[in-house]
Amino acid sequence: MQLKINRDQILNDLLAQQSTQGTRTITIDDTGNKQFTVFGENGESFEVKGTYYLANLLQEVWLGNGELDTEKVLMKPLERVDYLMKNHYWNVLSRRMNADNVLANLFDEKRSSEKSYLYVPAADVDGLAYYHRITAQYDNIEIIELPAPPYSADLLKEIDEKAGLLALKYDKETDQPLPYVVPGGRFNEMYGWDSYFIGLGLMAHDQYELARGMLENIAYQIKYYGKMLNANRSYYLTRSQPPFYTPYLAAFYRQYADRLPENWLAEHLAIAIQEYEQVWQNPNTHYFADIGLNHYFDEGVGRPKETEEGHFRVILQQFADKHGMNWQDFEREYDSGSLKEPELDRYFEHDRAMRESGHDTTTRLDDVCADTACVDLNAILYRVEADIAQLLLEYYPQGFEFAGQTYSYDRFFEYAEKRYLAMQQYLWNEADGTFYDYNHLTKKQNAFVSASNLFPLWAKACSPTQAKRAVASQLPQLLRVGGIASTAPISGSLNVERQWDYPYGWAPHQILIWEGLQHFGFADEMYQAAFAWVQTIVRATVEYNGLIPEKFNVEQSSHKTNVEYGNVGAVFDYVPAGGFGWTNASLILGIAKLTQAQKDELNTLADSTV
Known part of the structure; x- marks a missing residue:
């Protein structure tokens, strides 16, 4: 039934009667009588009872424009959440950095300032011209051209003093930046590993343009910023996140190959290989070459500045006591470089690495992350190697040419096999029947029960017998x-x-x-x-x-x-x-x-x- 209603009047009456907590929501914590009658402007009436259905009514009245579809109020929960996601939630979480939205996208509650900074890769000529054009009317927006990585310590220090947003992909054909989805709440930027899981949800709902925009924007980050970023803010230029770009690429291409341009896979496969070799096979940052396994690492130094004020108060106070200072003064002196504390530097090296892991924060990785070959990371990278190998086998059986080299199925299959054997040697614990993180410095496993210990099942990086034992041991x-x-x-x-x-x-x-x-x-x-x-x-x-x-x-x-x-x-x-x-x-x-x-x-x- 469709009802014409007085939207404002019904909202006021509904909240007054049922939202007794004053939250502008209707929940089980409210103590109203849990029933409400909607009167339409043409004399119809609609009775609603119960917290869930009253909340649906509140939502539909709020979202509507004087029209109420009673069937939507009466939807059962599984149908209701699916409907809201398809028709409302993904739209609310979507961003596009165009002229209408640039100011809202630049806003960052973690590092606010009077002036907003937008970083655009100098090599992206078209994007640079576009962003200059759409921000010309704003005196409080400054565009900063960013050179190609790697970034020097001096440049990173300059960037840190002008924290801002990192531009994403501009599409010249449509004269629009590509859309992306933010996690929600206070997070007003695109995050690395979040994007893979969000992408799976978008693909399940056949949200092709959004899912493609997310993937294209990750590829843009790898191409111009050197890695899939923790998020597209300038203070994340020094770290990545769990590397799900290639699994995303493989899943997306298999679902939408018939809708993509002819050379699309080649372009993205080249970027996947670039990320694999330049980020995750880099022995100076992410790769323990002697054991053939990887670790998380952040190329920055010192306290990560995106954290909330006082986040490190406890650890900072320990060092401040040595100098007879309060933690705020010590933090200021330490950040400026006036005070040197190598032990604290080492603490932040591990803390930053933990933030790259996405598990920020967890006791599992305290003070050890940069020295640890984690089960989760190596399982993901095994999947990356296997996915690239399979894509090469299916679509480039004669070999794939990139950067003067030929990449084949055999090459990536061998990478995966080597990692599989290394995981068996260093991460598998036969006595406990599970995988554990391995500390490269102490040469010991960390017998810590964690959901991450089961990642090898997802990656198919274990035998059926090991899977059975790990499930029995950990689940x-x-x-x-x-x-x-x-x-x-x-x-x-x-x-x-x-x-x-x-x-x-x-x-x-x-x-x-x-x-x-x-x-x-x-x-x-x-x-x-x-x-x-x-x-x-x-x-x-x-x-x-x-x-x-x-x-x-x-x-x-x-x-x-x-x-x-x-x-x-x-x-x-x-x-x-x-x-x-x-x-x-x-x-x-x-x-x-x-x-x-x-x-x-x-x-x-x-x-x-x-």
Whole structure:
């Protein structure tokens, strides 16, 4: 039924009666009578009961323009979240750095200043001309031409003093920059490994232009900035993130090959090889050549400046005490270079590497990350090598010419085989039946139970026997009522809960582990793990006005956290502001993993709020 309504009046009445917490949302925490009658302007009426359906009503009235489709209010939860993502959330999270949006895109709450800086690669002549053109009307925007990498320490220092946004790909044919999707909440830029998981969600919804824009923008970063960036802000020029560009490329091309230009794959395959060789095979930064395995590393030095004020207070105070200073004065002197503390330099080397890992922060990588051959990174790189090998075999069986060399299936198959053997030698623990991180400095494994220990199943970097043993060894310690935790419970007293430690669960871990379980035939375990996570999200959407945040406490199956950085996406008015990118994707992909009986059970959650 379609109703013409007085939008403002209904919003006011609905909130006054049902949003008793004053949050401009309707949740199970509100104490209204949980029923409301909508009167149409032509005399019709529509009765709504229960928290979930009232929240749907609030959303539809807010999104509408004096029209109400009652069928959308009555949608069951799985249909509802899918509808909102396709028609609202992806749009809200999308960005395009054109004339209409450039100021909004430049905004950065982490490093605000009176003047906004936009960095554009000097080699991108067309992009440079475009960005000069669209910013000419703004006195408070300065465009800075960025030379090709590598960047000197002096240049990085200059850039740090003028923190700004890094331009992404401009398409001359359409005279528009390509679109991209941000994670959500305070994150107003495109992030590295987030983009792969977001891309999987976009492809599941056949959002071709957005999914392609994301991939093209990652390729642009590798081409002009030297790597897939942590995010396209100037203070991230020194580090990458888990290298999912090639898995993204392989998945995207297989789904959309018939819609792409003839030489598209060749262009992107060359960029994939460039990233592999220049970033991940670089022994000065990311590669332990003596053991044939990789580690995370950030080429910057000192305190990472994108963190919130006071984030390093505890560690800084320890060094400040030596100098009889408070931590703020010490921080200022240390950042300027007036005070030298090699031990603190080393601490930040590990901290920066941990941030490149995407797991910022976790006890697993404290003070060891730059020295550690991580299971997650090497599993991903095995998948990169295998994906490139397969693309070469399928599309360039006679060899692929790039930068004066010929690349073949055999070459990348050999790279993958060498890594497989190195992972067996250094990362596999026969006694415990699992993979563990390996410390290159101490020559020992770190026997730490982590979701990352199961990444080799997703990458197909283990034998069926090892997969069986790893699932038996790790999954029971990680799987909780709300999904897979980042780590097993950690003993000891911590000053602050780390967001990538137990009891918190994150979308990328769920997605990769589901795929690994499915590949090796662990169907029951996959159904159980996917249902636990999807149920947590669906319950949050049903009970909290459509809420989809960045992470969950999987021990309590709750979005409510007491952890560093809070929980992005948990606070909003009326309608979630796009949800959260990779959590959205995990919900779409997770629902596809469930049985029909599991889906039916999740839909009954709506009735529990009536």
